[in-house]
Amino acid sequence: MLKKWFETIYDHRIGLKERMFRVATSISMIAMTITLLMGRNLVNLLILAASFIYVTIVMKISIRKGCIHAGATAIAMLLLILFPVSFFSAGGFYSGMPEWFVLCFTYIIITLEGRRKVTLFFLCAVETLLCYYIAFYYPEVAASGTPGHYFFCSAVSVVLVGTLTSVLLSFLNKLYEKENELSQRQKKEIEELNRAENNFFSSMSHEIRTPINTIIGLNEIILRGDIPEDIAENARNIQGASKMLLTLINDILDLSKIKSKKMEIINVSYETGALFSEIVNMMWIKAKEKGLEFRLNVDSSIPSMLCGDEVRIKQILINLLNNAVKYTSKGFVKLSIRCERVALNRVRVWYSVEDTGQGVKKENIPYIFNAFKRVNEDKNRHIEGTGLGLSIVHQLVELMGGEISVNSVYTKGSTFLVMLEQDIVDDKELGTFTLDSRVRNRSGEQYRQSFEAPEAHILVVDDNEMNLMVVRKLLSATKIQIDTALSGAECLRLTQTQHYDVILMDHLMPEMDGIQCLRTLRVQAGGLCQETPVIALTANAGSDNQLLYRNAGFSGYLAKPVSGTLLEAAVLSILPRELVKLSEETGQSEIGKDILIFEQAQRLSLMVTTDSVCDLPESLRKELGISVCPYYVYTEQGRFLDELELQADELLAHMAEGKNGCSQAPNVEDYEKFFAEKLTEAQNVIHISMAKHISQGYNNAVEAAKSFENVTVLDSGHLSSSMGLVVLCAAHMAENHATKSEIVQAVKDIGRFISSAFIINNTHMMCQSGRISKRVQILCDSLLLHPVIVLRKSKMAVSSMEIGSFEHAAKRYIRKVLMNTRNIDRRILFITYAGLDAKRLQYIQDLVKQYCPFERVYLQKASSAIAANCGPSSFGLLFLKKNEAVLSLSEMSKPGAAG
Numbered sequence: 001m002l003k004k005w006f007e008t009i010y011d012h013r014i015g016l017k018e019r020m021f022r023v024a025t026s027i028s029m030i031a032m033t034i035t036l037l038m039g040r041n042l043v044n045l046l047i048l049a050a051s052f053i054y055v056t057i058v059m060k061i062s063i064r065k066g067c068i069h070a071g072a073t074a075i076a077m078l079l080l081i082l083f084p085v086s087f088f089s090a091g092g093f094y095s096g097m098p099e100w101f102v103l104c105f106t107y108i109i110i111t112l113e114g115r116r117k118v119t120l121f122f123l124c125a126v127e128t129l130l131c132y133y134i135a136f137y138y139p140e141v142a143a144s145g146t147p148g149h150y151f152f153c154s155a156v157s158v159v160l161v162g163t164l165t166s167v168l169l170s171f172l173n174k175l176y177e178k179e180n181e182l183s184q185r186q187k188k189e190i191e192e193l194n195r196a197e198n199n200f201f202s203s204m205s206h207e208i209r210t211p212i213n214t215i216i217g218l219n220e221i222i223l224r225g226d227i228p229e230d231i232a233e234n235a236r237n238i239q240g241a242s243k244m245l246l247t248l249i250n251d252i253l254d255l256s257k258i259k260s261k262k263m264e265i266i267n268v269s270y271e272t273g274a275l276f277s278e279i280v281n282m283m284w285i286k287a288k289e290k291g292l293e294f295r296l297n298v299d300s301s302i303p304s305m306l307c308g309d310e311v312r313i314k315q316i317l318i319n320l321l322n323n324a325v326k327y328t329s330k331g332f333v334k335l336s337i338r339c340e341r342v343a344l345n346r347v348r349v350w351y352s353v354e355d356t357g358q359g360v361k362k363e364n365i366p367y368i369f370n371a372f373k374r375v376n377e378d379k380n381r382h383i384e385g386t387g388l389g390l391s392i393v394h395q396l397v398e399l400m401g402g403e404i405s406v407n408s409v410y411t412k413g414s415t416f417l418v419m420l421e422q423d424i425v426d427d428k429e430l431g432t433f434t435l436d437s438r439v440r441n442r443s444g445e446q447y448r449q450s451f452e453a454p455e456a457h458i459l460v461v462d463d464n465e466m467n468l469m470v471v472r473k474l475l476s477a478t479k480i481q482i483d484t485a486l487s488g489a490e491c492l493r494l495t496q497t498q499h500y501d502v503i504l505m506d507h508l509m510p511e512m513d514g515i516q517c518l519r520t521l522r523v524q525a526g527g528l529c530q531e532t533p534v535i536a537l538t539a540n541a542g543s544d545n546q547l548l549y550r551n552a553g554f555s556g557y558l559a560k561p562v563s564g565t566l567l568e569a570a571v572l573s574i575l576p577r578e579l580v581k582l583s584e585e586t587g588q589s590e591i592g593k594d595i596l597i598f599e600q601a602q603r604l605s606l607m608v609t610t611d612s613v614c615d616l617p618e619s620l621r622k623e624l625g626i627s628v629c630p631y632y633v634y635t636e637q638g639r640f641l642d643e644l645e646l647q648a649d650e651l652l653a654h655m656a657e658g659k660n661g662c663s664q665a666p667n668v669e670d671y672e673k674f675f676a677e678k679l680t681e682a683q684n685v686i687h688i689s690m691a692k693h694i695s696q697g698y699n700n701a702v703e704a705a706k707s708f709e710n711v712t713v714l715d716s717g718h719l720s721s722s723m724g725l726v727v728l729c730a731a732h733m734a735e736n737h738a739t740k741s742e743i744v745q746a747v748k749d750i751g752r753f754i755s756s757a758f759i760i761n762n763t764h765m766m767c768q769s770g771r772i773s774k775r776v777q778i779l780c781d782s783l784l785l786h787p788v789i790v791l792r793k794s795k796m797a798v799s800s801m802e803i804g805s806f807e808h809a810a811k812r813y814i815r816k817v818l819m820n821t822r823n824i825d826r827r828i829l830f831i832t833y834a835g836l837d838a839k840r841l842q843y844i845q846d847l848v849k850q851y852c853p854f855e856r857v858y859l860q861k862a863s864s865a866i867a868a869n870c871g872p873s874s875f876g877l878l879f880l881k882k883n884e885a886v887l888s889l890s891e892m893s894k895p896g897a898a899g
Contacts, residue, residue, distance in 0.1 A: 331356025343638030488512030671704030835872025
């Protein structure tokens, strides 16, 4: 019996509330038994018997009918009646009975919910106080007993109440553990199911794209030929149906990525005019085919170049316009775009898609963005699509931090409004953008050969023979010599004996995939194609894969199915110009247009990069090929890129008016984009950051570097131009073909031999940036104290205080810094400053020459991010100490660069 009860308690098929009810009621029945027996009279025994019958009946009925809450309430009411009876029959508060009221409180809390729990808990508290009150003022009501009896009952009650409460809590804890185990198991199963679902969708997309690529490619070959009109019409219908199927696959794949939180927003610079032209050229034809008027209204003040996820913005607008065309039978479809400036370098763009279609009923508007949901299903059965378009649009807008809304009047039409904020890349206005100026009439458009390259030799790598045949046929008119390989291993065998001008490579191949093959190809001993451009031609579609292929080192990316025109344009943009003979119809301006070919610079073996706070002259950065990732500077006017959008003098003038300004390191996403771009120019990147304990930049860069195998982030241990000295040393070594490990070791060593000290004229900005407290700032201002800041083990510290006027403090600082001239490397000195006029700069230069003349002296303005922290009239003398291990810096700067 007991075993069966235990099994019932832990049976997960029974609700948790029911199991808690059974446990708590069982414990309460034990408590009732003990308390009534403590009264030691016949009446209590009769009450006990009746109570057992009552509780048993209540439990069975409440469990059978599923009214657990009502059953628990009935039993709680019984406890509220029985415990006072037991209290007085056992001897009042002199007995051990008061301790049993704790179980009554516990039962109410565990089994009841809502108002009943509060009400009965309050009644139990009032009842307890009332029992104590009666027992105190009317002691004759309670049964009498001996002191020994009372002490015995109290001791036993404490032990029993503690034991029963512990048992109850142990049961409940065990129940929750069981439930948690079940929940975790179910969660794991759900996660595995989601992974399987996502893998299925991704695999399905890839597998379906492969035959579609064959269908579209071979169908295009048919359309190129001289065929009867009826066959041409059939071929065009096949082409349209294939593209519709491709759209459905893309919708399903995108939805699965959004659900699994794998959809990434990749912001890039794009031309607004080119984006709008592509959308208009695509959509006006669909509207025209359905007999609809296509209207266009674009704000002429919109910047010509913005930064955003061009692919996803295009997807949003095409989905909305497709939706408008599908659900509109007569009238017009209108695209309106307007722009609103929200900051100096940021705009808010509103995209409006309006139609005169059937509209949406008011009660259906809340469900319009639900996946797989169609409103007015009875009227829309004839309309093609999955019902995923608007759901994907809604979620993409949310991922980009925008807003979307819909206004609709049933039978009158709908208007969808999307708002996205984007950064400005080129502030030049787009100007007049009309439908007439942008539409290209594509009816009867015929294939035109763009070029011939009979001397060019390319290799196509794909594990599907049909795909190889399609590429051969699509490029046949160009007369290119084409070899094919069915695997990565075969590709590597061919490149051992033959040089190719371009390689087209599939990604997902058995045994060795495209990325592995590319990495092996780049380091292939004796290989003839180590520097050959490789284009990823793959069915592994999605904008996030563009970043994957860019990071992997591919020269470009084309998603299957690919048209012959697109394939020709991609190959044309990569082939050496001397091998190509353009056709008369192909203009030079059209080469490479709208093709996802990554920038084709000669890739360096190793590149040294740093942050904009390194405070190096632009001439040195250009000479040694040092790229910088800009910090941010925030003011009341918005966010600015350090040095690119806001200079230090402008910031100091702004802050001199009592306005705020602060700097911030690039975030992880900024560094990821920066590293991805630089890896298209170099095979390895060494990034040197500011001292890690001063800025978050080092940690953010390290986190971003985890996405790349060929990025190494190093802590310079310094800031400003002392950090620049570390960067110069690393860049000079890279230019002289030092290995990555040699440069890493040198950077770690050189930091100990750099003198990095700054004198601060005014501590107000240091206080504002949180470097010092307000009390210290007030003390420095009142006593004319000028702190000298040094860097030790990547941490900023105050080494000394100079007192007096600027001239007096500067003289003492310079004398101290240049005191030990025998240990100073006199080849190069940076006088890095913020907000100093020509007179004070000349005063500092004269003092430097007096104490320790240098071969080259650079007067370097601090970046705005550095100036935001040190304030005006601050400067530092930054140089190397003598050390044989540090490479010569004599070639880092040109003679006469001083000043």
